[in-house]
Amino acid sequence: MDRYAVIGSPIGHTKSPLIHTAFAKNSGQALEYTALEAPLGGFAAAATAFREAGGRGMNVTAPFKLDAFAYATDLTDRAHLAGAVNALKFEGGKVYADNFDGVGLLRDVEQNLGRLMCGKRVLLMGGGGAARGALQPFLAAQPAELVLVNRTAEKAQALAAQFAPYGNIVGLGYADLDHRSFDIVVNATSASLRSELPPVHTDVFRPDSLAYELAYGKGLTPFLRLAQGAGVGRLADGVGMLVEQAAKAFFWWRGVRPDTRPMIAQLTVPLT
Numbered sequence: 001m002d003r004y005a006v007i008g009s010p011i012g013h014t015k016s017p018l019i020h021t022a023f024a025k026n027s028g029q030a031l032e033y034t035a036l037e038a039p040l041g042g043f044a045a046a047a048t049a050f051r052e053a054g055g056r057g058m059n060v061t062a063p064f065k066l067d068a069f070a071y072a073t074d075l076t077d078r079a080h081l082a083g084a085v086n087a088l089k090f091e092g093g094k095v096y097a098d099n100f101d102g103v104g105l106l107r108d109v110e111q112n113l114g115r116l117m118c119g120k121r122v123l124l125m126g127g128g129g130a131a132r133g134a135l136q137p138f139l140a141a142q143p144a145e146l147v148l149v150n151r152t153a154e155k156a157q158a159l160a161a162q163f164a165p166y167g168n169i170v171g172l173g174y175a176d177l178d179h180r181s182f183d184i185v186v187n188a189t190s191a192s193l194r195s196e197l198p199p200v201h202t203d204v205f206r207p208d209s210l211a212y213e214l215a216y217g218k219g220l221t222p223f224l225r226l227a228q229g230a231g232v233g234r235l236a237d238g239v240g241m242l243v244e245q246a247a248k249a250f251f252w253w254r255g256v257r258p259d260t261r262p263m264i265a266q267l268t269v270p271l272t
Contacts, residue, residue, distance in 0.1 A: 001031060002030065002031045002032070002056045003031070003033075003050075003053070003055045003056060004020065004031055004032070004033045004034075004058065004059075004253065005033065005036045005050060005055060005059070006033075006034075006035050006036065006058065006059040006060070007035075007036045007037075007046060007047065007060055008035075008037065008038075008062055008064060009037055009038055009040060009062075009063060011035045011036065012037075014035050015267060016033070016246060017033050019246045019263055020033040020246060022258075022262070022263055023246070023247065023250045024250075026258060026259060027258050029254050029256060031056075036058075038064070040063065043064045043067035044067065047068075047071055047095075051090045056089070056090055057087070057088055057090060058087070058088045059086060059249055060086050060087065061086070065084035065085055065086055065129055066083075066129075068084075068085035068088060069083065069085045069097065071085075071088075072085060072088065072095045072096065072097030073095045073096070074094055074095070074097065075097050075098075076097065076098045076099075078098060078099055078102070078103070078137075079097050079098050079099040081135070081136045082101075082129070082132050082135075083129070083132055084129045084133060085097040086098075086099050086133075086245065086249075087099070087100055087249040087252065089252060098252060099133050100245040100248035100249055100252075101129075101134070101241070101245050102133040102134040102135070102138070103137045103244075103245070103248055104241045104242070104243075104244035104245025105134055105214070105238075105241040105244070105245070106134070106137040106140075106141060107248075108236075108238075108241045108243075108244045109184065109210070109236075110141070112244070112260075112261075113212075113234070113236055115183070115184055115210045115234075117138060117142070117143045117184065118141055118142045119142070119144050120182075120184055121144055121147070121181075121183050121184075122138060122143045122145070122146045122182060122184045123147050123180075123182040123185045123186065123204055124146060124147070124148050124186045125149050125150075125185070125186065125189050125198050125200060126187070126189040126190075127148070127150035127151075127155045127156055128188070128189075128190065130214055131150075131159075131188040131189075132159065134186070134188060135148070135159065135163045135166075135169070136163065136166055138167075139163060139167030139168075140167070142167065143167070143184075145168050145169075145170065146168065146170070147169075147170050147171075147172060147177075147180070147182070149172050149174055149176075149200070150171070150172075150174075151173070151174065151199070153171070153172060153175075153176065155171075156171030156172055157171035157172075158171070159171055174198075174199045174200060177203070177204060178203075180203070180204065181203060181206050181209075182204055182205075182206070183206070183208075183209055183210070184209065184210045185204055185205060185209055185227070186212045186214070187211075187213050187214060187223045191222070191223070192213060192214075192218065192222065196222060197222035197223060197226060198223060200223075200226070202227075202229070205230040205231070205232045207232065208233065208234075209227070209232050209234070210232075210234045211223070211224060211227030211235050211236070212236045212237075213235075213236070214237075214241065215237060216237045216238040216239040216241075216269075217239065217267070217269050218269070219272065220235075220272065221237070224237070235271050236271075237271065239268050239269070240260075243260045243264045243267065247260050
């Protein structure tokens with residue numbers, strides 16, 4: 001039986017075995033999917049041991065996405081631009097690598113939530129790996145403007161300059177947002193993991209905006225509460241992104257596109 005795993009540290013919270021096992025069952029694929037915890041600094045050794053034991057592929061979660069980037073022999077353009085890897089495929093002596101976080105997020109927004117980005121004004125908050133992974137997929141969707149905002153304006157500006165060849169993108173600090181409003185507002189900061197609010201004002205929202213929180217399973221985070229208080233009618237967390245990026249990896253490994261709707265429904269926590 002083909003073996004796959006998710007690797008991280010810690011890893012006890014992961015939903016990946018649940019998701020991929022369900023995908024395999026529902027699509028008739030014979031595989032085993034487990035969670036693998038590795039110590040800090042031990043990614044390469046753990047990945048090599050898994051490969052040598054017959055492993056076919058891995059999902060990669062924190063804090064090893066940069067380690068996986070360095071470990072790969074062949075990177076997709078998407079992974080190279082993101083500067084991080086969340087999926088590996090082992091074939092012979094090759095380690096193929098991709099990053100499905102951004103495309104999973106885009107699919108959730110456009111297909112599951114019905115908000116096409118083409119021609120829309122989009123605000124993406126954050127400057128870390130999650131935001132970076134979303135930039136190229138978002139720009140490929142051709143928004144009228146993509147504004148990347150970060151506590152450090154220079155970091156946002158540098159990322160915007162790097163991704164400028166792919167579409168209309170602007171990098172700003174929070175103080176530079178003025179009274180701009182957006183059709184889609186995505187929180188890709190780590191603030192919600194600490195139950196904190198990014199330094200953003202309610203002016204960024206419109207009543208018909210989509211407020212999207214990358215953190216999942218936490219109910220109404222401070223960011224979503226802010227949006228709700230501003231009268232935003234559509235709130236979403238990152239559970240759809242989680243399942244959609246898993247489906248992209250599953251298809252990459254197995255050539256079968258799983259139905260994501262049942263798993264999204266199973267994992268969704270009411271935003272109340």
